[in-house]
Amino acid sequence: xxxxxxxxxxxxxxxxxxxxxxxxxxxxxxxxxxxxxxxxxxxxxxxxxxxxxxxxxxxxxxxxxxxxxxxxxxxxxxxxxxxxxxxxxxxxxxxxxxxxxxxxxxxxxxxxxxxxxxxxxxxxxxxxxxxxxxxxxxxxxxxxxxxxxxxxxxxxxxxxxxxxxxxxxxxxxxxxxxxxxxxxxxxxxxxxxxxxxxxxxx
Amino acid sequence: xxxxxxxxxxxxxxxxxxxxxxxxxxxxxxxxxxxxxxxxxxxxxxxxxxxxxxxxxxxxxxxxxxxxxxxxxxxxxxxxxxxxxxxxxxxxxxxxxxxxxxxxxxxxxxxxxxxxxxxxxxxxxxxxxxxxxxxxxxxxxxxxxxxxxxxxxxxxxxxxxxxxxxxxxxxxxxxxxxxxxxxxxxxxxxxxxxxxxxxxxx
Numbered sequence: 001x002x003x004x005x006x007x008x009x010x011x012x013x014x015x016x017x018x019x020x021x022x023x024x025x026x027x028x029x030x031x032x033x034x035x036x037x038x039x040x041x042x043x044x045x046x047x048x049x050x051x052x053x054x055x056x057x058x059x060x061x062x063x064x065x066x067x068x069x070x071x072x073x074x075x076x077x078x079x080x081x082x083x084x085x086x087x088x089x090x091x092x093x094x095x096x097x098x099x100x101x102x103x104x105x106x107x108x109x110x111x112x113x114x115x116x117x118x119x120x121x122x123x124x125x126x127x128x129x130x131x132x133x134x135x136x137x138x139x140x141x142x143x144x145x146x147x148x149x150x151x152x153x154x155x156x157x158x159x160x161x162x163x164x165x166x167x168x169x170x171x172x173x174x175x176x177x178x179x180x181x182x183x184x185x186x187x188x189x190x191x192x193x194x195x196x197x198x199x200x201x202x
Numbered sequence: 203x204x205x206x207x208x209x210x211x212x213x214x215x216x217x218x219x220x221x222x223x224x225x226x227x228x229x230x231x232x233x234x235x236x237x238x239x240x241x242x243x244x245x246x247x248x249x250x251x252x253x254x255x256x257x258x259x260x261x262x263x264x265x266x267x268x269x270x271x272x273x274x275x276x277x278x279x280x281x282x283x284x285x286x287x288x289x290x291x292x293x294x295x296x297x298x299x300x301x302x303x304x305x306x307x308x309x310x311x312x313x314x315x316x317x318x319x320x321x322x323x324x325x326x327x328x329x330x331x332x333x334x335x336x337x338x339x340x341x342x343x344x345x346x347x348x349x350x351x352x353x354x355x356x357x358x359x360x361x362x363x364x365x366x367x368x369x370x371x372x373x374x375x376x377x378x379x380x381x382x383x384x385x386x387x388x389x390x391x392x393x394x395x396x397x398x399x400x401x402x403x404x
Contacts, residue, residue, distance in 0.1 A: 004335065122391075129396065132403060133206070151404055158400045166388065167396040179391055186368065186388035189324075189381055194331065194369040198360045201334060202353055 004197065006094040008116050009034060009101045009184060012109035013124035013170075014160065022124060022176045023103040029177065034099035034184065037090050040072070043081035056086065073115065074108035083108075099184065106160065113163050120187050122180060123164035127171040128153050206399065208296040210318050211236060211303045211386060214311035215326035215372075216362065224326060224378045225305040231379065236301035236386065239292050242274070245283040258288065275317065276310035285310075301386065308362065315365050322389050324382060325366035329373040330355050 013019055027036050040056040042063050051057050058066075063082045066072055075084030085102055093100045102112065113121060132150040161167050166183050170176045187193065215221055229238050242258040244265050253259050260268075265284045268274055277286030287304055295302045304314065315323060334352040363369050368385050372378045389395065 123393070129400060133399070154400055154404060158397065158404070161393055161397070164393050166391045167393050168391050179387060182384035182387035183391060185381060185384035189368045189370050189385060191325070191363055191366050191369050195360065195363070197335070198331065198356055202356060202360070 003095075004097045006097050007034075007099040007184070007187060007193075008090065008094060008112070008119035009099055010109050010112055010119055010121045011101065011103045011124060011180070012106050012121070012164075014126070014157070015105065017124050017126050018170045018173065018176075019103050019124050021173055022170060022180070023101070025173050026101070026177050026180060032181075034101045035093050037085055037093075037100050037102050039083055039102075039104070040066070040075075040086055041081060041083045043083075073102075074104060074111040076105060076107045078105070085112075110163060120166075120184070121164040122166045122168055122183060123161040124176065125157055125161065125167050125169050127169045128157065130169060130171060205297075206299045208299050209236075209301040209386070209389060210292065210296060210314070210321035211301055212311050212314055212321055212323045213303065213305045213326060213382065214308050214323070214366075216328070216359075217307065219326050219328050220372045220375065220378075221305050221326050223375055224372060224382070225303070227375050228303070228379050228382060234383075236303045237295050239287055239295075239302050239304050241285055241304075241306070242268070242277075242288055243283060243285045245285075275304075276306065276313035278307060278309045280307070287314075312365060322368075322386070323366040324368045324370055324385060325363040326378065327359055327363065327369050327371050329371045330359065332371060332373060 011019055011023060023036070026032055038052060038054070038056055040058055040063065042058055042060050043055075045051065045055070045057050049055065060082070063075075063084070066084070066086070067075060067082075071087050072084040073087045073090055075082055077083075083105070085104065085108065090100050090102075102108075104112070109121060112119060128150060132147075132154055168176050168179045168183070213221055213225060225238070228234055240254060240256070240258055242260055242265065244260055244262050245257075247253065247257070247259050251257065262284070265277075265286070268286070268288070269277060273289050274286040275289045275292055277284055279285075285307070287306065287310065292302050292304075304310075306314070311323060314321060330352060334349075334356050337349055337352060370378050370381045370385070
């Protein structure tokens, strides 16, 4: 029996770029038609955080048991705490034909890219490219030091974005959300994916 | 001096699928931020058609002179009349950094793909894939003849869409327009394109 499988969407980017803010805004919109995969962590809940909504809060022992049982799609340790993505939820949601959205760190994204190469990987970037472009296209009144510092920053970003399919500049949260939604819509229209559906059906 | 170049967007698909209707709807929307490349033809204007808006109306001699001078991006002859895309307008608009939209027949699209492989090629498809999918996923009450006829139709479409980047089903004109706009937005975020801009700048 032919079944349509969902798309795995991964949002990542340098720390401090605003991934969490963009993700919260995406899921506060009524027309979001993909499912957020809640991450798991061993850190303590902060005030107002709800288990199962913001994170699944686990003990270190529980988390390490899941690592041993291969129950995490990706995980990493930061500042003494584990963070990871439970595999079962991702797998069952994709299998049911619904798209799954992960918002994770770049190390985790690299792990997911290896396991799910057909996923949709979006790099959230600071608006430095546009800023640089304006300076270079613009009136040319900038000092060469300012331009050089921008160029160095752009080179760093260029290296990081290498394993991603898309780069979304976080100039404004709403713009970034609009672009992410457009990317998901477009990706469902990509010939390779449509063709794959055809071929599976025929 | 670094300059940002526009994107060439090509909408094509089987005849009768509604390319013209979708294109008119796209360009009737206030937020369309790409330029329509008006085609050239040797056929007579129909009632209400305006030279330079619907088509550039040319004599056969004028059209053939443009062919000889390599002034057309693509052209084809249908039912005794020439149709084609003037090259100068496309080139100068892309050069100015604005996206250009062509709505052309599949033969012309194949010519453009060869000349501008980095263009964005969108295949407008009849909603037969979705119809077939519903039949296969659905209750299975269809007769095998009906399903077989759908499968044959899907096979034909599958062959035609081979040179395109995206497939947009024309289930409803507004949906098709929304998907095309999403594809253009997404394509501007593709890592290869953003990276190319970075590399040209740096």
